[in-house]
Amino acid sequence: MNKAFNLENIRKDFPILDQEINGSPLAYFDNAASTQKPKAVIDAIKNYYEQDHSNVHRGVHTLSVRATELYEESRTKIAKFINANTSNEVVFTRGTTESINVLASTLSGLIKQGDEILISTMEHHSNIVPWQELCIRTGAILKIIPINKLGELQLDSLEKLLGKKTKIISVTHISNTLGTINPIKKIIELAHLYNAYVVIDGAQAIAHTPIDVQDLDCDFYTFSGHKLYGPTGIGVLYGKENLLNKLPPYQFGGEMILKVTFENTSYNSLPYKFEAGTPNIAGSIGLAAAIDYLNSLPLNLCHQYEMEIHDYALDQLKSFSNIRLIGESHKKSPIISFIANDIHPHDVGTILNQKGVAVRTGHHCTMPLMEFFNISGTIRASFSFYNTKNEVKQLIGGLGIAFKMLS
């Protein structure tokens, strides 16, 4: 059980890291946007297409049986990874965005005019716009849980916002812009006092903290495979079985039906009710391979190490007097957002890229949050367990050059 953390070996598992960008070694600090893929994931997808591919749940022939087994095995692995009660509670989607859209669309039926939906200031656009649309359709009211200057959710304000009319609370577990870790267990507890459903946007959290949906008692949890070292185009909507059973299907077609006549159609059981059409089979297999890979690592040590890199970078950044941190929550994940006096993030990003350093600049799909801090964007470095202190030094060196050029 006592696996050691071996950075050198881990880096060898990620072929993409070993390359030069504009003549410098790549330093990849855009992990919050998407993580890189270990060879195990790439191989799993390749093997699937080379040996096992066919459509799922449809054929009696061997390949179809194999593909179906692999697809369902992936579901089971994911269910275990988040400690779902049964694999019926794991619905495959394209990603977090689609998972939230499924919910905002299918929960509509339970919402009346004047009901209230709560989200927070720090949400990603994908956890804002679907709810706005739901409100337009149903006449419900969108209310915003405020944050403080450190970028922490204000729980006392949440308690004041909660009431009989509150039907849904949808908040992010970890902010992709600020790195704030929200106290979602407490939020869920509070929401349930008012019988409100809780949707958690786990896009960022899934790669940086263990998730136990039963312990959290959350109604719905959503995440994307590509932020968990898996492929793009695959994601998960977790929902408590009794709740998913209550909701209507999201899309209609093949796979999600039980019996179709021209007069009447009955729907399939969970989770297929929510999986119309041929699914992303290779994606699910890739995601399961990512989970297997993560399970082969000392995951808690990986998470610890990411924070060490974060703390080191934070310390190094202090050598610049022109930097203002955006997001200084007491509980943080390995994401650092900052701005530099009068220097536009975009210009810094271009110069860093010329030095091989990949950071994200801009609003990170959180425009209302930018408005709260009265800025147009930030420079964001987000870390993974495959990053090194030398890469952080490369970032700091690049920033020095950028600031010199631009001021």
Place this chain on the structure above:
Amino acid sequence: MDKKLQLLYQSTILEHGQDPRNFGKPDRYDEFAEGFNPLCGDKVNIYCKYNFNLELEITFESVSCVICTASASLMTTELGGISKGKAIELIDAVLDGLHCSTLNQKPLSKQLTMLDGVKEFPSRIQCAALPWATTRKAMIESETRLE
């Protein structure tokens, strides 16, 4: 220092980016448009007015990166004092140069060919193009309003 970077952030660009010409909102203007780059959140407001000779006076306000600000600043110095028709021609030549060919091949002033450095940075072409496209929008939309 990196050649491509030097070309992108050459001294004229940096100078215009940090100390833009014709910056601000006039009391009175004939045409206005707001430009927005959803990728990075940059904003540009363009104000056009025409004097009694129908020559353009153009100013802008922006929250934007060096490339976008410099491009806007250079644009105002180029478009100031010419007719609307000529201005649209020049705008189209620049936008075409940024998106398709190179600015060097166009009959443009030396100042404007400086924006060519941006072509080495595909992700930044939008930054340079935004003020020009916004001015075009201001001019065209005001015509449709009049009709």
